[in-house]
Amino acid sequence: MGLTWKERAFTALLGAAAVSGLTTLILFLVEATNVLLPADTKFGIVFDAGSSHTSLFVYQWLANKENDTGVVSQALACQAKGPGISSYASDPAQAGESLQGCLEEALALIPKAKHQQTPMFLGATAGMRLLSQKNSSQAEDVFAAVSRVLSQSPADFWGAELLAGQDEGALGWVTINYVLGLLVKYSFSGEWIRPLEGTLVGALDMGGASTQITFVPGGPILDTTTQVTFCLYGTEHSVYTHSYLCFGRDQMLNRLLAGLVQSSPGLLVRHPCYHSGYRGTLALAPLYGSPCVQAAAPRDLGRNLTVEGTGNPGACVAAIRGLFNFSSCEGRGDCAFDRVYQPPVRGQFYAFSNFYHTFHFLNLTSRPPLATANATVWEFCQRPWKLVEASSPGQDHRLRDYCASGLYILTLLLEGYGFSQETWGGIEFRKQAGGTDIGWTLGYMLNLTSLIPAEAPAQWRAQSYGVWVAGVVFLVLTLVAILGATAVQLWLRD
Template structure:
């Protein structure tokens, strides 16, 4: 599972007619995988996430044009197109949680356990951590039943069990938009168009359009008049300084609840294990911090980031010639941002960090929100557990035969004891 290449459909706001082309490769691949005789009966849905949510906030008319362009493309495909829409951040978090728990088998219990609900505990669910370019989500089942913030609470009934789930989606806190926000905050004290940035490697340079920086709803509040049209970013490669600037993005000054993550958003105490996927996995996997058997301790992750960020750009570029420059140049920022988000934003400690598993796939399926979206739309997860036989048909037959033999043996034994046949009586003298 590789990091996605190219922009999402929201990236075509300036060339709406090209938005449909972004799906071409995906559709061609689907036609190869799905047998041709099943094309017409295979449903296709499109769910757009944070990039389109931001575009809709900025210009709803353009967002609808982009959505219409991709809808037309999907209608012309050989598949059974069922619709396209922009999903909410809450839905995105919930579908990610459903996906990983469905793939891990957390929702189901064996047939025997269905008959002993009070004597056994159902397998604990796993929390979901999702990170994209424009938003990030945290979703899990907290210990406390009652939520202090109903807008962050969802109720599911799956396979006969009820789940009260906490979820929140932070729009603008995906790794790409977070970088934008950091840059515009850094610009507030800039007197020239040159910015020394510790989140890029020493020797790396980049020109960024001021107009593009402020084009996102995430940075609109920081907009100011500047004497220069471009920002010239020069890397200095310092993890600690980079972390300090990133942590300024998380407002921890006020909390109207018993506990918050950041920006005054309610967060119950973290509970259980978590699966971290999408950009969480892509970045940590690149940095060799996503070992499936045992995740690297937090201190080791920080040490790895310090060493990676301090490497000169020329050395990094020579070591990874196959990686596109845009992605390679931002791994120092992205890795530092992930650690800061999980540690400072969500409050994972040295101990609870070990409960995070960075997931690319579960079995042969991708970890992410899309499978949960499809499962929901196609009603593949029932609210109630179907009646399952603890034994197979052959097992039942064998058990019935054995029970019959035992019963017959017991009757014979009782008859022999209470009405002894003549052959078993003692002889009369």
């Protein structure tokens, strides 16, 4: 006796479910391919402990690298409250406490699962260099206090160290060339490329206690003590760099004032770099507390000094020139000042930190001709103090010093480093480039990523979109066939 139509329907639906289910299994398993998941993100924390303040930066990069160097971006910038850590020499514990706020902000940004894998480093610059010269035990106490606080955090603390001036200059050069895309950049064709060597720019940095110049010269570097070599993104770079301790903005102002005190008969100093009509008092003792000030201290250090401004830019320049030893380089084409070897400047330069802050205040960051820049600074120096105060409210503690700083920068760049009217146009005064702060910290992090092993991208099994859609369709057909067969079977029982 033959099967009824209900039994035939049940058999057909059961067979269809089996075929559709088998097809679904084949599509999901046999046609699956290996795909690369996005690389894991790594983080790093760097403290820049400068002479006047401390800044924290958080950087991030993908675990797979380009020619052994991470492609790094800035994720956070935070300025710690209070002065630089060298200012806490008499109370070292406060140096560590001053970093807590920014550290908490950084750890809140970085996922907790990555805290223990996040390298953290503190580099101290010229302020701590001076403290180490003045009182090495105090400097050691400050570093110990800072290390205690940072080592208690969940991040991987790599140490707190004194950064050499040469490293500060060279790493700043790495930073500016990296953010400008001159070391490596992503092409439209989807490949990482390295621009030509001749496109690299020089770096001009000025902190509170030191200033640095770094660039690729046109010929060999004859003094190897001024040469630093990097290997980044598979390419080797050799740069000239020199750091001038005591030639930073704040130490220059102290040295300038100490020189004027020495040439004044009493405790009244007529300051040519301060605006006419300015009058102020300050304590004498702190002025002679820095190793940079080598002038003989007056006997009555406990008394206050009265300073009056005369607003004379010509006399101000003469006093500033007294801070340099230009005569030691006379007749030499490869010398800057104070007998320091320097090849002739070459190419484009980026000037940042106090170079930028001073020229930004003076509205000189739009690359005006040298004559315009010079005339602007001189005109500002000759303004009466009341006019200057009225036009710039809220900037009292720095306001009196912009004239001296502007003339000092012009003297340093032109007479010191050897820029001319022709090469002046190649200097750009910037605080940031590509949304990233310019300084040594990013260069340090780029160099650090070459020491951290790269990770291979994770693999996963996945289907193409078309295969995935077909698999879903057959899965639905399988379920429909099974449900149909179940219904028919129940009908047969009835």
